[in-house]
Amino acid sequence: MEFDVKGKVKEYYGGIARKVNNGSGKSCCSGTSCCNEVSKTSLIYNGESLTYLPKEALEASLGCANPVVFAKLKEGETVLDLGSGGGINVLMAAKHVGTTGKVYGLDMTDEMLNLANSNKAKMGVTNVDFLKGYIEDIPLKDELVDVIMSNCVINLSEDKERALSEAYRVLKEGGRLAIADIITLKEVSTELRAEANMWCGCLGGTLTIAEYKSILENVGFKDIEIEVAHIYTKSIIENTYLKDKDLDDVANKLNLDEVDGAFAGAYIKARK
Structure with missing residues (x-):
């Protein structure tokens, strides 16, 4: 690819974190209408009460589903969230695993890590660590974690097999993968996929169900389910x-008839 996907993704998500940090996030629009990003996040996480979380964690949430619910976390488990952003999934998981458990959040963006650590401090949680790094090179030892979560992040990677291979490496034997992601249901043009901003919007780098299953099998996962x-x-x-992701410029370039029904949110489970 001729464009720097990782750089574009860093720039985009770093910008969102800066807006939230300086109080100019998307929680309210200009004029009389309110975007109410917190309410939209609450809809995505409709299986959970979010009242205990800092509003900055909600405002920085850019996921497509609630991986915490279908991960079925247990007290005492060690969890890793790939692409943890402002920390919403990590902070939710920390409550589920309790003080005997541990949750790691991994992100490559300094601004998001700063925001996540600020949210951690506001909550006073002690069983959480946010790490800087790439999902293709996870800075944790082999067979450390019981569960790996992710919320619409794997599709942003240019080397998904490496990312999922790293996830497999750090999982304990019998550990489980429980991620939400965007998948492709029908083919779209090369030109559309070559739009760098589409990667930031989680669409340009998506896989088909067959491609996803093939990669998961290749790196060693079993009991694979994609719903x-x-x-x-x-x-x-x-x-x-x-519009929610402030990508109006992308919308103006798209042939919307081509993308109609081409993408879907999916729950992806597998076991080591």
Whole structure:
């Protein structure tokens, strides 16, 4: 690829974290209408009460589902969240695993790590560590964690097999993968996928179900399940997905008929 995907992703998500940190996040729009990002996040995490979380964690949430629910975390488990952002999934997981458990959040963006650590301090949690690094090179030892979560992050990687191989490496024998991600349901043009901002919006780097299963099998995972949760129609992509992510410029370049029904949110489970 001719463009720097990792650099674009860092720039995009770093910008969001800076807005939240300086109080100019997306929680309210200009004028009389309110975007109410916290309410939208609450809808995504409808299986959980979020009242105990800092509002900055909610404002920086850019996921597509709630991996904490289908991860079925148990007290005392060690958990790793790949691409932890502002820390929402890590802080939720910390409550589930309790003081005898441990949760690591991994992110490559300094601004998001600063925000996550600020949210951690506000909550006063002691069983959480946020680490700087790449999901393709996880800075943890082999067979350390019981569960790996991720919320719409694997699709951002240019080397998904390396990222999932690293996830397999740090999982204990019998450990489980429980991630939410965006997948491709029908082929779209090369030109569309070559739009760097589409990667930031979690669409340009998606895999088909067959491709996802193949990579998971290649790196060693078993008991693989991929369940389509919701299909992105043209209306959802234009009016909700891209606008929520401040990607109006991308919307103007897209052939929306081409992307209608091409992408879907999915739950992906597997075991080591």
